[in-house]
Amino acid sequence: MIHALLWAFLWLQMQSAEPPVPAEALTLLQSGLDAEQRHDLERAIASFRKAADLAPSAGIVFLRLGEAYMKKGDYTAAIPPLKHAAELNPDSLPAHQFLGYAFLAAGYAAEAIPHLELVHEYGALGIAQLQSGQPAEAVGNLRLALAKNPNDPDLLYYLGRAGTSLSAQSLDRLLSAFPDSARGHQAVGQNLFVMKMFPEAVKEYQMALALRPDLPGLRLELGQVYAASADWEKAEEQFRVETNLQPGNAEAAYRLGDALLQQGKLKEAAEELRLSDSLRPDMPETLYSLGRATAVTDPSAAEHALLRVIEVEKDASLAGKAYLALAGIHRKQGKIEQATREMQEVRRIQAANSRRAPTKQ
Numbered sequence: 001m002i003h004a005l006l007w008a009f010l011w012l013q014m015q016s017a018e019p020p021v022p023a024e025a026l027t028l029l030q031s032g033l034d035a036e037q038r039h040d041l042e043r044a045i046a047s048f049r050k051a052a053d054l055a056p057s058a059g060i061v062f063l064r065l066g067e068a069y070m071k072k073g074d075y076t077a078a079i080p081p082l083k084h085a086a087e088l089n090p091d092s093l094p095a096h097q098f099l100g101y102a103f104l105a106a107g108y109a110a111e112a113i114p115h116l117e118l119v120h121e122y123g124a125l126g127i128a129q130l131q132s133g134q135p136a137e138a139v140g141n142l143r144l145a146l147a148k149n150p151n152d153p154d155l156l157y158y159l160g161r162a163g164t165s166l167s168a169q170s171l172d173r174l175l176s177a178f179p180d181s182a183r184g185h186q187a188v189g190q191n192l193f194v195m196k197m198f199p200e201a202v203k204e205y206q207m208a209l210a211l212r213p214d215l216p217g218l219r220l221e222l223g224q225v226y227a228a229s230a231d232w233e234k235a236e237e238q239f240r241v242e243t244n245l246q247p248g249n250a251e252a253a254y255r256l257g258d259a260l261l262q263q264g265k266l267k268e269a270a271e272e273l274r275l276s277d278s279l280r281p282d283m284p285e286t287l288y289s290l291g292r293a294t295a296v297t298d299p300s301a302a303e304h305a306l307l308r309v310i311e312v313e314k315d316a317s318l319a320g321k322a323y324l325a326l327a328g329i330h331r332k333q334g335k336i337e338q339a340t341r342e343m344q345e346v347r348r349i350q351a352a353n354s355r356r357a358p359t360k361q
Contacts, residue, residue: 025055059088075105135166182212235259250280269293320349
């Protein structure tokens with residue numbers, strides 16, 4: 001019995017201008033398909049090649065030959081027959097799809113793009129664009145692909161890379177064209193902060209502020225530089241100005257509250273942290289700091305905040321810190337058994353996170 005694909009091919013051939021395929025070539029094509037089903041790719045390729053010699057104008061033969069090479073993992077060898085299949089039948093979407101994949105897998109990303117565009121294969125197209133130095137286009141297409149497959153780890157990985165590449169490209173343009181602008185100094189400050197060059201970062205932020213003192217976000221970032229240096233008084237000053245500039249910014253309120261907490265200003269810290277939580281509920285860091293700020297003055301509120309941290313964070317390290325803070329509260333209240341159970345949770349989470357941590361080579 002002839003394979004269903006062959007019947008479909010014969011019907012399509014009657015609708016097209018392709019010359020008829022010799023019976024011997026059809027037999028070889030069937031033989032190749034049978035071998036493919038048995039996972040005998042070497043025999044399948046041999047049969048398809050013989051069929052191609054007998055029917056050099058039959059696009060389906062070259063399509064199957066190219067696909068067999070792809071199944072074997074030999075993408076370079078797959079390219080010539082797939083190119084020929086696309087030339088014989090320019091309207092064949094499978095030919096363009098396979099050819100786009102083969103080009104991409106073999107490292108010819110730029111050559112893959114037009115074929116993947118034709119078939120709207122957004123995920124592979126985004127990867128090809130990223131590898132061809134087109135991060136903006138890659139971001140758009142990878143987002144389209146993720147809308148259909150939101151939990152695909154490969155798409156998530158490449159979208160992250162594309163976003164990073166686009167960011168780097170934009171920053172390069174900024175620093176090249178406008179190095180002395182406020183944004184230019186801000187970008188340099190951000191890089192210095194990442195490299196832990198805090199005094200140098202402060203200078204860049206100060207130059208940015210001299211140019212645009214009311215630019216939203218600048219003082220928030222400068223405050224974080226001071227916080228990283230444990231200069232909490234200066235951090236508080238910057239965060240306070242930022243909250244005046246952006247009273248609806250939950251992060252600014254959190255940062256100010258945390259800076260106040262670090263200085264022992266518990267009442268003021270609690271006020272800012274409650275404001276942050278009202279602006280953006282359930283931020284774990286805000287809730288944890290709120291729990292610490294109210295542990296002495298309002299243990300019930302502290303317990304509520306810390307339990308919410310655990311609920312949101314599950315077994316993350318911040319949940320372990322929340323258990324530790326709860327244990328301290330309950331120990332002071334004389335609830336020794338409860339504090340003991342919470343310390344057991346601390347050790348359990350620490351052990352679990354230790355096992356998950358990457359090993360340094």
